[in-house]
Amino acid sequence: MGFRFDLIWGYGPLFLSGMMFTIGFSLAGIVFGTILGLIVSFGKMMKNKWLSAPFVCYIGFFRGTPLFVQILIIHFGVVPKILGQSNAIVAGVIALSLNEAAYIAEVFRAGIQSIDEGQTEAARSLGMSHWQAMRYIILPQAVKRVLPPMGNEFISLIKDSSLISAIAAPEMTYVATEMNAQYTLVWEPYLTIAFIYLILTLIMSFIVHRLERRMATK
Amino acid sequence: MMIQVENLKKSFGENEVLKNINVSVEKQEVVVVIGPSGSGKSTLLRCINQLESITSGHILIEGADISDKKANINKIRQDVGMVFQQFNLFPHMTVLENIILAPMKVKKIARDQAKEKAIELLKKVGLEEKADAYPDSLSGGQKQRIAIARALAMEPKMMLFDEPTSALDPEMVGDVLDVMKRLAKDGMTMVVVTHEMGFAREVGDRVIFMDGGYIVEENEPHELFSNPQEERTKAFLSKVL
């Protein structure tokens, strides 16, 4: 029996909508994860141990437990508690964003702390406040340095979004499992989505490289 | 009195680095600080503009106690320029941007006006053609002269120099010292940590010798170099002169 391109073609619209959902989940995770991650990294860097403790715990929990388990907890526990009913799309976005934030926070912190202390001292000695030094001196340099590791996190996120198929969020991997169930075909659905994931991650690394180049020349 | 340090003590953990320091610096005075490595020279300068918090004692800048919790340290620092051994230029900005940033953001001076002033300062340090260069493309001596211009752009009333020429190739040292000499001649109040004894002799009004966290001896340069009173001063000078 040959490779059933005809069946893949028939599933085309579903794969397309699955891909759009995958892209949507990934973008939501990237945007919310980055914003929240920035906040969490500043939280963790606070000098006061009591104030920084919750942020340290947050990062520890989300990096120390499987994303899959987090998805289950958020889908079956947290979202029904808040919305009164389960909602796979909401749960997927929340789980991916919270998880991404923990990783992004660590990337940011490492980036900020990698900037030489002398930079802050020079800025402060000119009369700049802590926040002015952060904004004009430290962050612009840190952003350049964190771009490559952030790109890696974003690529991981695109791939990890496949895990939310387990809660029947209508993304690409879920579409593939449906096709697998309907036709008892293995290669067609899974190779198709593998190929699409590859394209998406390649596009992501292309974008990150372009950004890096733009920043390097600036 | 521009700077008054009274009974200053500074410890890092158990390690007491400054042990009861008393110094005062008058307007337009150039005070040179010398002493062996680890004697606390950098720490003293860093305490004066609060890059290090002090353990006890008082530091007054133009009469205002900066160790007071209510003191506005950002405001005080505008009057106290600092030049570092490692330059600490901002590598993501051009020379011009390095110089105009603080005047614009801290003093809220308009860009054009800040730029005009920056060009004037660049002329003063002999580097006006480097306005649009990035720090990485400059030699050490050029970087340090830019760092001085950057500090001067805030129009400080006094300047602190922490071994400004120690990281430079010997042939670059002269250019930086020349800029500092001119600054001294123009009446800037300066505290300079340096190993350049020639500079101390030529422009110093007073030399302070520090060792082990104490000020061991201070005198006008000629006296201190030719007629040191303390054994430790003699031992140190015999090594460096």
Ligand SMILES: Nc1ncnc2c1ncn2[C@@H]1O[C@H](COP(=O)(O)OP(=O)(O)OP(=O)(O)O)[C@@H](O)[C@H]1O
């Ligand atoms: N941030 C710090 N934490 C702990 N110890 C420090 C710190 N900064 C300085 N010290 C210690 O304080 C002492 C004095 O250091 P300082 O840098 O003031 O000496 P210095 O006279 O400037 O020496 P050098 O000529 O080598 O620059 C040294 O023993 C040093 O190890």
Ligand SMILES: [Mg+2]
């Ligand atoms: Mg030093």
